[in-house]
Amino acid sequence: MSSRRTTSVLAIGAVALFALAGCTGGNSANTNGGGGQGNQSLVIDTAFSIETADPGHTYDPTGNMIAKAIYETLVDFDGSDVSTPVPGLASWTQNDAATEFTFTLEGDRVFSDGSPIEAKDVVFSLQRIQGMADAKPNFLLGGITIAEVDDKTITFTSQTPLLQLPAILANPALGIVNSDVVKENGGSTDGSDSAQKYLDGASAGSGPFVLDTLDLSSQVVLTRNDAYNGDEKSDFSRVVVRNVTESATQLANLKGGDSMVAMDLNGDQVSGLGDSLTVDSVPSGQTIFLLLNQSPAVAGDLANVKMAEAIRYALDYDALLELAGAGAAQATGVIPLGFEGALDSGVTQDLAKSKAALAEAGYAGQTLRLQFPNDYPVGGVEFTPLAERVQSQLKDAGIAVELAPAPFATELDAYVGGTEGFGLWFWGPDYADSANFLPFGPGLKVGLRSGWTAEANPTIAKIAADAASATDASARTAAFTDFAEAMQAEGPFVPLIIPGRNIATANTVTGAVYNSVWEMDIAEITPAG
Structure with missing residues (x-):
């Protein structure tokens, strides 16, 4: 019989079904936005599984990765280690019964338009998802009552113990949106929400990037959020995430210098990579x-x-x-x-x-x-x-x-x-x-x-x-x-x-590692050296 394990280490998590379509696209990895290191472009190849840039509707691997770059959550994880939730936008306490959690917003964080993040934005963001019965992440918040205490404080209440709540709230689908902006563009909490169209063309988050363009069949382009005041400010001014469905094409693009990151290489492909390429190979959550x-x-x-x-x-x-x-x-x-x-x-x-x-x-x-x-x-x-x-x-x-x-x-x-x-x-x-x-x-x-x-x-x-x-x-x-x-x-x-998950990179960048919750944190990728 197997031995007992009484402590958690790296927890590997999120499974989803891949909807693969699209082509290679342009935007060579050799281009940049103006010459300096801070103006470089990052090009990532992956097989798309994304339906929207609206965090309230997303629940697919590529969609989670994009949402992580644009929207921040109350809770985060440290790098690739998802065993222990850590504060994101907020810290928290809980009662002894694990049925009530109190979250307190930390610092003076702002959205991409410079307006402050407040408790009303948290409550609206999550109640919006609760109100949309057809939203994929809706089930994550089932049976939870969310209430504003003051500008910085929010309570979450459950009828049953819910020690997993912090881990749930780290999901990028539960990213916090600017309530004023989203309401102005069709957002609501009563089930009549129509803001997805707006959020597929604009950003209303506080993450290190904002959405530039979204093409669900070919590529997503992000640009740096100049108002971002968190601790993950990116060295790249522009990120192009391309839909490349064939792993062989991803490998060819990486070897040819047309991309910096390939996310879907199989075990045989990564075993033969040369010195100019590196790979992060880890077990997935499946x-x-x-x-x-x-x-x-x-x-x-x-x-x-x-x-x-x-x-x-x-x-x-x-x-x-x-x-x-x-x-x-x-x-x-x-x-x-x-x-x-x-x-x-x-x-x-x-x-x-x-x-x-x-x-x-x-x-x-x-x-x-x-x-x-x-x-x-x-x-x-x-x-x-x-x-x-x-x-x-x-x-x-x-x-x-x-x-x-x-x-x-x-x-x-x-x-x-x-x-x-x-x-x-x-x-x-x-x-x-x-x-x-x-x-x-x-x-x-x-x-x-x-x-x-x-x-x-x-x-x-x-x-x-x-x-x-x-x-x-x-x-x-x-x-x-x-x-x-x-x-x-x-x-x-x-x-x-x-099964394993392999993310290969050119030696010009570092920090591209697999994370089971959001696939990869784009903001953690930096130019080598």
Whole structure:
């Protein structure tokens, strides 16, 4: 069994679906805005996943990165470490029950038009999102009451303990907007908001950059916010983020000097980079896993957690990891490495344990039908070769598997609808906190997708509830660790791989590192030397 982990380190967080389209674009990395270092241009290539520049509607990787550059949040993280929230625009305190948080705006920070940031702007920004039922980040603020105390103070109240609130408020989608400006351009908190069109062409934030132009198919151009008075003032006067869907084109642009940053290179590409290029390779926040449905109506006589145990110990995880490339790691449990309560090490192959579990499950040679999306790689990991390797390894362990690939949209319906008997899927957190992984528990969202009810394992259901309602940090960590261990021992899930994330840069810049919440902090990138 895996060892216990009682302290959180690097938490790796936000998952989203990539909508890829567009072309390379111009704006060579060799251009600048006027000659001096402070007037240089920064060119970044990435495969776009962005629908708007309005933070209240954005919840996509590229959209979060752009929102982080333009809008500031109450809470921040220090660099790439998202294990511990730190003050952003505000510091905070909480009551003992973790149901009321008081945030105090710090300093004399201003928006890009020079007007001061006040509590009314915070309340409006977040209540605006609460009022827009169709806004993607709306769920982040569910059940929370937000109120202004005075010009500098805001309270957040929840009916249940919410220790994860600071981590939630670090999401760029919850960036603070200039309420006066947004109201003048259609903003409201009653659900009738129409300010998105305005915010797709102008800025109303306090971040180190302002929006110059937005083209969702080709590029986003940012320019330096001259009124910015925070501590992340950029050395670049202009930033061009280009939509380059092919990783091979991103690599060619980087090597040719047409860009400084390439965000989507795969493991094979980064392993051969020359001395003039560097790469930041780290595990992402996503987990690829197998699920074994526990509903007899779906899985028949193999609806048994012992089948999951048999498969868990039948697999050679090192061999599976070979398919993932640089930056990837074995998933040690349903809580990924680096999150609070995660296990230090994962399962290792044990064919004797696998055989014993098969006998307990009543396996008699039945063929398992493995369903998976065959047109949607996750973190550079293609599901078809992964499924084929799983099939081969299980065959060696005496388990017959038939592959049943399908397009992503088709397989998503089966997964969400709970009709997969044996599935290969992935999961990523919505914010940097281990509460994101409690849905794997019995009777919760992902558990129910695998036909696993709370009645099927009341013990784990209680552990999950204790973790969700914890008001003490140390007790909360212990509860998450108990949850991870129990899920590894008795759950219907087999965690496989945490895919890697690789960001490559020319040696002319530094500071381009992956962050699971906002992909990359553009303001932290500086000219080398």
